[in-house]
Amino acid sequence: MEKENIIKADITIIGAGPAGLAAAIEAAKLKAKVVLIDENASPGGQLFKQIHKFFGSKEHYAKIRGINIGRELCNEAKAQGVHLMLNTVAFAIYEGKVVAGITPTGLVQIESKGIILALGANENTLSFRGWTKPGVISAGAAQTVVNLYRVLPGKCFLMVGSGNVGLIISYQLLQAGATVVAIVEALPKIGGYGVHAAKISRAGVPILTSHTILEAKGEKEVNSAIICKVDEQFNPIPGNEKELKVDVICLAVGLTPQTDLVRMAGCSFEYLNELGGFVPLHNKNMETTIKGIYVAGDTAGVEEASTAIDEGRIAGIAAASSIGLIDEISSKEKISQIWSRLNSLRIGPFGQSRQEAKKILIKARGKLCP
Amino acid sequence: MDIQTDIAAMLDSERKKKMRVINHPILGTDERKKKINIYVDDKPISAIEGDTILTALLAQGIRINRITKKRKEPRGLFCGIGRCTDCVMIVNGIPSVRTCVTFVEEGMRVETQEGVGHWKKKI
Numbered sequence: 163m164e165k166e167n168i169i170k171a172d173i174t175i176i177g178a179g180p181a182g183l184a185a186a187i188e189a190a191k192l193k194a195k196v197v198l199i200d201e202n203a204s205p206g207g208q209l210f211k212q213i214h215k216f217f218g219s220k221e222h223y224a225k226i227r228g229i230n231i232g233r234e235l236c237n238e239a240k241a242q243g244v245h246l247m248l249n250t251v252a253f254a255i256y257e258g259k260v261v262a263g264i265t266p267t268g269l270v271q272i273e274s275k276g277i278i279l280a281l282g283a284n285e286n287t288l289s290f291r292g293w294t295k296p297g298v299i300s301a302g303a304a305q306t307v308v309n310l311y312r313v314l315p316g317k318c319f320l321m322v323g324s325g326n327v328g329l330i331i332s333y334q335l336l337q338a339g340a341t342v343v344a345i346v347e348a349l350p351k352i353g354g355y356g357v358h359a360a361k362i363s364r365a366g367v368p369i370l371t372s373h374t375i376l377e378a379k380g381e382k383e384v385n386s387a388i389i390c391k392v393d394e395q396f397n398p399i400p401g402n403e404k405e406l407k408v409d410v411i412c413l414a415v416g417l418t419p420q421t422d423l424v425r426m427a428g429c430s431f432e433y434l435n436e437l438g439g440f441v442p443l444h445n446k447n448m449e450t451t452i453k454g455i456y457v458a459g460d461t462a463g464v465e466e467a468s469t470a471i472d473e474g475r476i477a478g479i480a481a482a483s484s485i486g487l488i489d490e491i492s493s494k495e496k497i498s499q500i501w502s503r504l505n506s507l508r509i510g511p512f513g514q515s516r517q518e519a520k521k522i523l524i525k526a527r528g529k530l531c532p
Numbered sequence: 533m534d535i536q537t538d539i540a541a542m543l544d545s546e547r548k549k550k551m552r553v554i555n556h557p558i559l560g561t562d563e564r565k566k567k568i569n570i571y572v573d574d575k576p577i578s579a580i581e582g583d584t585i586l587t588a589l590l591a592q593g594i595r596i597n598r599i600t601k602k603r604k605e606p607r608g609l610f611c612g613i614g615r616c617t618d619c620v621m622i623v624n625g626i627p628s629v630r631t632c633v634t635f636v637e638e639g640m641r642v643e644t645q646e647g648v649g650h651w652k653k654k655i
Contacts, residue, residue, distance in 0.1 A: 201614070202633070213558045227558070284615060294618075296595040296608030303612030306632075311587035312553040312562045315595070315609055338553045382606045383595050 167270045171197040171245070173481045174261050174274040176252045176423060179207020180467045181459025181474035182280035183235040188478030189278075190242035192487040197272055198244050199263055201251045205239070206232035207282060209467060211305045213337075214330055218507050222468040231467070255427045259454055276454045276481035279424050280474060283417040283438060283460035288322060291377040297384025301331045301414035308338045316410035320387045321345040322375050326354035328414030333362050335412075343406050346373040346389050348396050376403065378411050387411050417464045427455050432526050436519040437463030443527035447480035447497065448473055451530050456481055463523070465508075465516055472504045551591050570640040585631035585642055586612075586619050597621050597631055601647030621645050625653030 173189050175182045178200035186198045198205070212228025223231045239246065247263070250270065254262040261272040285300040292298070299315060301323070307313050319340055321332045324347035332342045345362070350372050352359045359369060370389070376398060377388040391402035418439045421431070429450035431440045441463045448456045456477040459470030476497050483493035508517035554562050566581040570588060579588035586597070586609055596606040597619045610618040614633035621642050623629035627649025631642070 203635070229559075285611065294605060294607065296597075296606055299609050300611050303609055303632075306612040307587055307590060307609065308553060309559065311582070311584060312556070312559070312564075313583075313587040313590045314551050314553060315590055337557050383608070 167265075167268070169197060169270060169272045171195045171272060171274040172485055172487070173197070173276045173278060173478075174199065174259070174272045175278040175280060175478075176200075176261065177207065177280035177282055177459070177461070178202075178205035178239075178246065178248075179280060179282050179459060179470065180209055180231070180235065181282075181461070181470040181477075182207070182278065183239050184471040184474030185278045185280060185456075185458055185478035185481070186244040186474075187235065187238050187242055188475045189482045189487075190239070190244050192479070192482040194482045194485070194487055196242075196244045197247060197274065198239065199247045199250045199252050199261070199272075201249070203249055205236050205246060205248065208302070208305075209235070211302075211309045212467065213309050213334060216466075216468055218468045219503065221503055222471070222507060228467060231471075235471075252423065255423055255455075275485045276456065277427075278448075278456040278458060278474075278477045278481055279421075279427075279461055280457070280459045280470070280477075281420040281423060281461045283464050284420050285413070286416040286418055288375070288413050288415050290375050292380070292384070293378055295378050295380055295384050296382070297380065297409055298378050298411045298413070301327050301412045304410070304412050305331050305334060308340075309334060314338060314340055316384075316408075317341060318343060318408045319410045319412055320375070320389070320406055320408040321412045321414060323347065323414035323416070324349075324352045324354055324359065324369050324371070325414060325416065326358055327417075328412075329354040329358035329362050331412065331414060332367060333358070333365065336362075336365055336367070342367045343408050344389070345369045346375060347371045348374045348392055350394075374398065375411065379405075384409055384411055417460065419461050419464055421461055424450065424455075424457060424461060427452055429455060429457075430527075430530055432523060434463065434519040434522060436515045437465075437523075441519075441523060443523050443530065445524055445527050445531075446476075446501065447483075448477040449480060449484075451527060454481075454484065463516065463519065469504060469507055472500050472507075476500050551593060568636045568638050568640075570636050570638075570642060572642045573644055574641075579636040581636070583636045585621065585623065585629075585634050585636055585640070587632075588636050589631070589642075596644065598645040598649075599647070620649075622649045622652070625651065627651060 172194040175198045209228045209232030218224045250263045250265045252263045263270045379386045390398040424442045429442045458473040458477040568579045595608045607618045610616045619631045620628045
């Protein structure tokens with residue numbers, strides 16, 4: 163590489179999605195010198211693909227579409243003087259809070275007093291006969307090419323998975339003019355919120371519970387899908403196969419926290435199914451088991467953009483407080499206010515179990531770092 | 533399902549056209565206009581500024597980006613955000629470029645990649 167740069171900052175944040183942007187804004191408001199890194203060409207993470215309105219309270223941007231929340235956060239980060247480094251892949255964390263990144267012009271080394279990792283999540287996949295064929299894509303991929311780049315990856319879709327992602331993206335495919343032939347769900351009941359399921363049902367899309375995908379057919383690309391009814395153990399019941407003429411099979415089968423850099427930093431983890439898999443332990447300040455390294459958003463357990471924003475805010479305030487930019491009492495007060503909002507979001511069948519899982523993380527971290 | 537027969541007939545003819553979402557109830561009309569010319573396996577293709585290589589190809593109904601090394605199987609879009617590397621192609625002589633996160637540029641030469649591809653350009 164031709165050029166090596168060293169940048170000094172108070173707080174380095176990796177990932178400019180909802181959590182990272184919120185963290186950057188809060189820390190910068192407290193006069194921290196913030197560097198915000200993202201591998202993509204523009205900030206916002208997945209927000210600019212989310213054309214639906216959000217739930218929750220006013221503080222959680224209820225009734226505002228994800229795209230507009232993204233704009234708001236980006237504008238505010240800019241106004242607060244956050245140093246945004248795009249097209250930059252942070253590939254390592256070294257001792258002494260050093261982040262190494264690669265930019266289009268060469269290597270960069272960022273030295274700071276605190277690091278916030280808001281890396282997001284990876285989509286899960288599902289393997290079945292023919293799943294590697296062009297036309298089998300993740301639900302997020304469909305949302306990306308349709309809502310961001312305004313191109314359909316096919317005309318006629320089968321959605322696998324009836325969680326909120328599967329339901330919402332099915333509806334967004336209809337909005338873009340595509341056909342959704344069916345949504346299949348291996349469980350005996352619909353996974354996502356009733357309000358989303360009702361909306362897609364009213365549009366005439368059948369949600370087939372206790373059904374799974376067996377095969378993606380087509381000589382080179384997908385041109386049909388074989389689905390089948392399953393028993394309580396999720397085994398296909400022979401004789402119940404059905405062929406659907408579709409050219410895209412979308413997989414909406416959950417997300418797993420993206421934690422590569424958190425592992426590299428040496429933080430401790432716990433496996434919690436409710437949060438998507440292995441999740442870094444953290445305290446109420448979102449600090450991991452390594453002092454000065456914080457996590458927020460899906461990296462700290464897969465949830466919603468609204469909870470990611472709040473976790474980001476907490477991490478931003480806590481990191482700023484740890485370097486003396488805000489006194490402890492004020493910081494505690496601010497953080498406890500955000501926690502009560504978070505608790506009000508973590509209710510209902512999904513929220514409650516996530517709230518319990520978060521308690522386990524916090525308790526485990528307390529044991530390791532008394 | 534009778535509708536299935538209609539859809540099957542529609543698929544082949546429809547896929548190669550009208551893949552762009554011009555009008556959208558939430559996002560409005562796609563106002564992007566500036567045309568960008570690229571070459572795909574030496575064939576000229578018209579893209580729009582702001583397209584990634586992948587979406588420019590999807591707009592033409594092209595969904596195969598590469599052929600695997602051993603089994604010679606086609607691969608295309610999978611994750612759409614630069615994670616899975618299934619959509620890589622040879623771009624301006626450089627193999628294994630992730631087309632879903634690489635934007636089109638005027639005169640760009642894109643080739644279907646076989647296996648791990650080969651370098652045509654020295655860096």
